[in-house]
Amino acid sequence: MDMQLAPVPQKPSPQPSEPALGAAARVARQRRMRRFSGFAIAFATGLVCCWLFVLPVMVVGLSSVAEHWSGTILPTGVSLRWFERLGSDDWDAVAASLEVGFGVALSGTLLGLWIALSLEGRDRRGVGALIDTLAMMPNGLPSVVLGLAVLIAYHKRPLDLSGSAAIVVLVQVALVLPFCYRCCAAALRPELTILREAAASLGAAPARVLVRVVLPQLMPALRASMALGFALSLGELGATLTVYPPGFATVPIVVVGEVERGYYLPASALALILLACSLLALCLIAARIPKLGALKA
Amino acid sequence: MHKAPAQELLSPATTGAHAAAHTISLSPAVVARKRRRALLTSLNLAAILIVVLGPLIIYPLLRLLWLSVDGAHGLSLQAYQTFFSDPETRGVLGTTLMILGASAGAASILGVTLAALLFFKPFPGARLLTRFLELFVAFPSFLVAFTLIFLYGSQGSIGIALQQLFGLEAPPFNFLFGPGGVILAEVIFYTPFVVRPTLASFATLDMRLLEAARSLGAGLSMVALRVVLPIAWPGIAAGVILCFLMTLNEFGILLVLGSAHLVTLPVAIYSSATVDLDLPTAAAGAVVMLCMSLALYAVYRRLNRRG
Numbered sequence: 001m002d003m004q005l006a007p008v009p010q011k012p013s014p015q016p017s018e019p020a021l022g023a024a025a026r027v028a029r030q031r032r033m034r035r036f037s038g039f040a041i042a043f044a045t046g047l048v049c050c051w052l053f054v055l056p057v058m059v060v061g062l063s064s065v066a067e068h069w070s071g072t073i074l075p076t077g078v079s080l081r082w083f084e085r086l087g088s089d090d091w092d093a094v095a096a097s098l099e100v101g102f103g104v105a106l107s108g109t110l111l112g113l114w115i116a117l118s119l120e121g122r123d124r125r126g127v128g129a130l131i132d133t134l135a136m137m138p139n140g141l142p143s144v145v146l147g148l149a150v151l152i153a154y155h156k157r158p159l160d161l162s163g164s165a166a167i168v169v170l171v172q173v174a175l176v177l178p179f180c181y182r183c184c185a186a187a188l189r190p191e192l193t194i195l196r197e198a199a200a201s202l203g204a205a206p207a208r209v210l211v212r213v214v215l216p217q218l219m220p221a222l223r224a225s226m227a228l229g230f231a232l233s234l235g236e237l238g239a240t241l242t243v244y245p246p247g248f249a250t251v252p253i254v255v256v257g258e259v260e261r262g263y264y265l266p267a268s269a270l271a272l273i274l275l276a277c278s279l280l281a282l283c284l285i286a287a288r289i290p291k292l293g294a295l296k297a
Numbered sequence: 298m299h300k301a302p303a304q305e306l307l308s309p310a311t312t313g314a315h316a317a318a319h320t321i322s323l324s325p326a327v328v329a330r331k332r333r334r335a336l337l338t339s340l341n342l343a344a345i346l347i348v349v350l351g352p353l354i355i356y357p358l359l360r361l362l363w364l365s366v367d368g369a370h371g372l373s374l375q376a377y378q379t380f381f382s383d384p385e386t387r388g389v390l391g392t393t394l395m396i397l398g399a400s401a402g403a404a405s406i407l408g409v410t411l412a413a414l415l416f417f418k419p420f421p422g423a424r425l426l427t428r429f430l431e432l433f434v435a436f437p438s439f440l441v442a443f444t445l446i447f448l449y450g451s452q453g454s455i456g457i458a459l460q461q462l463f464g465l466e467a468p469p470f471n472f473l474f475g476p477g478g479v480i481l482a483e484v485i486f487y488t489p490f491v492v493r494p495t496l497a498s499f500a501t502l503d504m505r506l507l508e509a510a511r512s513l514g515a516g517l518s519m520v521a522l523r524v525v526l527p528i529a530w531p532g533i534a535a536g537v538i539l540c541f542l543m544t545l546n547e548f549g550i551l552l553v554l555g556s557a558h559l560v561t562l563p564v565a566i567y568s569s570a571t572v573d574l575d576l577p578t579a580a581a582g583a584v585v586m587l588c589m590s591l592a593l594y595a596v597y598r599r600l601n602r603r604g
Contacts (some may be wrong), residue, residue: 042420045411049426052485053433056444063447070452073461111349118341127342133598134350140594142546144563145583148570149357152364152580174353235437238548238563242570252437252549259443259553271440278435 060275064268082269090254090270097234097250098277100165104172105229109222111173112180117214120188139178147171147242163245171239176232180225187221230281234274358587365580376581380569383578385560390585393545393562396476400483401544405537407484408491415492416499427496430489439549442482449473449481478554487544491536498532499525531600538597546590562586 063069067077115135122128138146150171154161161167192214199209215222237252244253251274258267346355366372381389415423448455449470456468463469472478502525510524526533548563556564562582570579 038418041414042418042423045414045418046420046422046426049411049430053430053489055448056441056485057433057436059444059447060440063444069447069454073454073458115345115349118338118345127346131342131345131350134346134354136598137354137591137594140542140546140590140597142548142563142583142586142590144548144567145361145587145590146357148566148576148579148583149361151570152576153357153360170353174357177353231435235435235440237437237439237552238567241552242567252439255443256439256549256553259446260556264443264446267443271443275436275440282435 060268060271063265064272066265066268069265082265085266086269089249093249093251093254093270094273094277096165096248097252097274100169100172100250101230101233101281103169104176104233105226107169108173108176108180108229109184109225111177112182112225113184113218113222115181116184116188117210119185121193135181136178138174143175143236143238144242146174147239150174150239151243162243165245165248167243167245168240168248168250171243172233172236175236175239176229179228179232183221183225183228184218187218192217227282231278234278234281361580361583361587364577365584367577376577377585379575379578380565380581380585385565389560389562389565389582392560396479396483396551396559396561397541397545399476400480401487401537401541403480404484404487404540404544405491408488408536408540409495409533411488412492412495412499416496427492430492433489436486437549438482438486438547439553441486442478442550442553445473445478445482445485445554449478474554475558476555479550479559482550482554483544483547486547486550487540490543491540494532494536494539495529498529498536501532502528535597535600538593538600542590542593542597545586545593 062075064082065078065080066075067079067081069075112135115131119128119132150167151162153159154167154170156162161170195213195217196209199213200206204212234250235252236250237256240250241253241256244250249257251270255267255271255274258264258270365376366374368375381387415427445453447453450456450473451468451471453468453473456470459465460468473481506524506528507520510520515523546563548567551559551561551564552567555561556568563586566579566582566586569575569582573579
């Protein structure tokens with residue numbers, strides 16, 4: 001790959017004499033060539049990125065308002081009929097997704113906060129390391145495997161959750177827990193510990209320190225954690241599909257079902273609603289869009 | 298809450314004695330308060346293990362493991378035999394690993410290349426594009442697979458565009474519902490996961506080093522291989538391992554594009570659990586997959602901690 005760093009300084013001759021002019025022209029031509037190739041590479045990079053990553057996102061929007069889109073380059077006709085045709089089942093799925101997403105985001109954030117606060121300042125050995133590893137583990141687990149494990153554990157007595165939406169919430173909380181925990185743990189910086197110790201030494205009770213000092217400082221992290229938990233829950237497919245009870249469906253389940261039966265355009269309309277909810281929640285909850293990529297790692 | 302050394306929890310009794318020896322001159326009230334705090338800390342950690350992580354993670358995974366080896370007469374590997382001897386899932390491990398290698402390998406190469414171009418040859422809009430790639434992570438993977446149907450399906454717009462451009466009789470490709478489509482979708486979805494850590498590790502480079510190398514006469518390839526790569530390597534390696542891990546754990550793309558012609562481990566587990574309703578067999582497949590994922594994950598954690 002071409003990695004043009006700062007151009008190697010060329011020695012300029014202060015007053016070009018006659019024979020030096022040819023050399024100067026050659027240098028100028030080389031420079032022009034290099035600049036041109038730089039432009040070409042930048043242009044190609046931008047084009048490839050748009051083609052690979054921006055195009056798919058645009059397709060969801062385009063296809064959901066398309067009258068028809070098959071066998072043509074661009075959709076033919078604009079219509080909102082796919083949105084108008086969404087039945088009560090579809091809207092139930094949207095409502096279910098939003099409810100589950102909210103529940104998952106809230107409980108994931110609370111549990112993540114609890115774990116992060118309990119492990120704070122503890123060196124990562126012994127029980128602390130065990131809890132840290134276990135809380136981060138769903139990050140490395142295939143969602144289908146975790147879904148299957150939860151289904152096996154809770155599909156019959158002593159605790160039978162297989163008929164209720166609680167099992168969906170449970171499995172999704174397990175899946176988002178690492179992100180929420182990471183979010184809160186990253187925000188518990190050493191400066192905050194000093195503030196807390198100062199407050200405690202001035203005689204504030206632990207509960208007061210938590211409410212007046214720690215939580216206000218953690219607010220941005222908690223909002224980011226809520227937003228991330230919500231967005232991840234809305235898009236979760238593998239585990240939800242494995243455990244969902246009869247008569248209950250989230251938007252991804254409905255969308256995948258429609259895609260498998262070949263109803264592409266209605267699926268697009270529903271998917272667009274899902275994306276809009278997800279983006280709206282991210283903006284509302286997080287105020288500014290959090291750096292999702294950094295948290296997912 | 299106070300800072301508690303880790304040993305305190307391991308052996309509250311000895312630590313208590315230890316603390317008492319230290320605070321011999323302190324009043325009994327202070328000693329009692331310290332002891333109570335240590336006890337509260339241990340109780341808190343135990344509560345997390347029992348109330349949160351137990352029901353969410355530990356208990357389900359143990360039940361999964363148990364079901365996969367639970368025979369009619371004690372332990373047995375019957376479920377594993379059933380899973381891997383099923384004619385439909387024969388070679389499932391090989392297929393899964395082939396898809397994993399092809400898509401994660403391509404995504405890693407593409408991701409590192411893109412990150413290098415975005416970092417060393419920034420163009421107007423590169424920042425916006427980087428931001429977009431970060432948000433792309435919140436886009437559900439099955440939707441990526443779904444949108445590809447509109448673009449590369451047999452009636453998709455890119456195929457039709459090529460057909461009209463070159464005056465072909467039929468759209469030039471029909472690869473989407475099979476290995477080709479799955480690999481394409483996974484490359485598109487997982488490349489951003491490599492771009493981000495690679496960009497982050499490039500950002501830690503000291504540009505003066507590169508300029509020094511250049512001014513001492515090193516060519517571009519030499520700077521890339523001998524200066525940039527050794528410094529940025531830990532970040533790049535972590536990104537690549539993460540990409541392999543998430544590609545291995547992928548499900549939505551495989552379900553949408555691959556469930557018809559391509560049997561991979563997650564789809565096989567899913568269909569034995571929900572279509573055949575054979576939980577022990579599904580559990581056997583899941584345990585195999587769990588081992589693969591956790592091994593990769595352990596490597597990732599280790600790399601990340603060092604980096």
